[in-house]
Amino acid sequence: MTNAPTRHGRPAIAAAAVSVTLALALTGCGSSSHKGTGAGPKASTPPPTSRPDANYSPAPALPKGKAGTPKGGLPKDVDAKDATAVAQAIAVANRTYDTDLDASPADAQRRTVQWLSDTLAKNVADAQSLSQPDAAWRTMAAHHGYTTVTAKRAYDDQQPDTATEAFRQFEVTVTTLGRDDWKGPTDTWVQWIHLTRTSSEQPWKADTMRVAK
Template sequence: MTPPSTRDSAATTVKVTVTVTVTVLALALTLGGCGSGGDQGPADHPSVPAATGTGPYPTPSDAREAAPLPVGAKGTPKGGVTRPADVDQRDADAVGRGALKVMWTFDADIDSGPQDAMVRAADAGWLTKAYAARLRAYRPRSVPGAQWREWAGHRAYTVVTVRNAEDAAKPGDTGTEAWRQWTVTAAPFGRDGWAGSATTVVAYVHLTRTAADDAWRIADVNVP
């Protein structure tokens, strides 16, 4: 998979194609030899790339206190998750950062796997209708790996930091499209006092809206 880098520098309009990446949002929960590794597949069966952990885990830079979503069938992850109404929805940075935090907020005490976090993001309203439908419909090709089982044993949840990592070559924003690049770090902490290795990935986000005064929504997330 590639980041959104299909660009024509001579053109005034830049077309960026972002492959829909779903299982990538599992971060590296198949690390340690579990999962599909570098197996390549079509857009509706994306691969799970290797990822590396980083540490020590930094303090989250967003001081906004997360407002918990209403408790659903499986409950709310520890610390809650932010809703679009809690940020300036006309700010592409705020919407992209908020959505990524939700998509990487896992709680092994209530989640059966990383897919549940993606569905939470879809249900919370961060995504376009089309992208939300694709995430809800996605079915992982394999069960969560050894790392998720370790998290479940500690009843672990993640604390997520999203930091700007802009690419100078990215297209400029238009009234209805924007592209962003962030470094996402998720650190697992167990309810029993255990702390696992943090995992960091770079996420390329495509945001869209129907008009210049409308709210931004996430149309695609790609992790190379």
């Protein structure tokens, strides 16, 4: 250290509704001309719906990790009134993992809440991973692994800053290491961060983020 019908879909829906209306009108006319000729075909009985499995229970959420500073370190002395500094701190801390502390990557994300908007911070703090760690995480944990992270400013056709809004993009390089001298893979990600504040006297906070590999 955040995915409605299309316009083209509406005419199709309207046309379908008109077709159904016409079909019903024609059916009504036909049925009135054959009154008294006998009972029509019986409506088919819908199949019974399946009942939920009474024995099913959702997978338990993974426990949150332990408090502490990851071996790879965390950003220090971040200038909260510098949008670039705040965004870079988030990009680094977001992927600074330590399997001796963290139960899942969500624990690293929780270490960024001081730089997030109230709504995003609450969502991140309350997030609980329902899936078990993947093979890469398990391998890293077997080596008491951790990551070191660097974030380099990447420029794009972004909007210029205003006093209360800023966009930042970083190329994030994540190196995986083990306390037993094991060396894991190095991955590179691109992270976009949108920051806001209520006035130039207030600290920057991230309210939207997305990442791509």
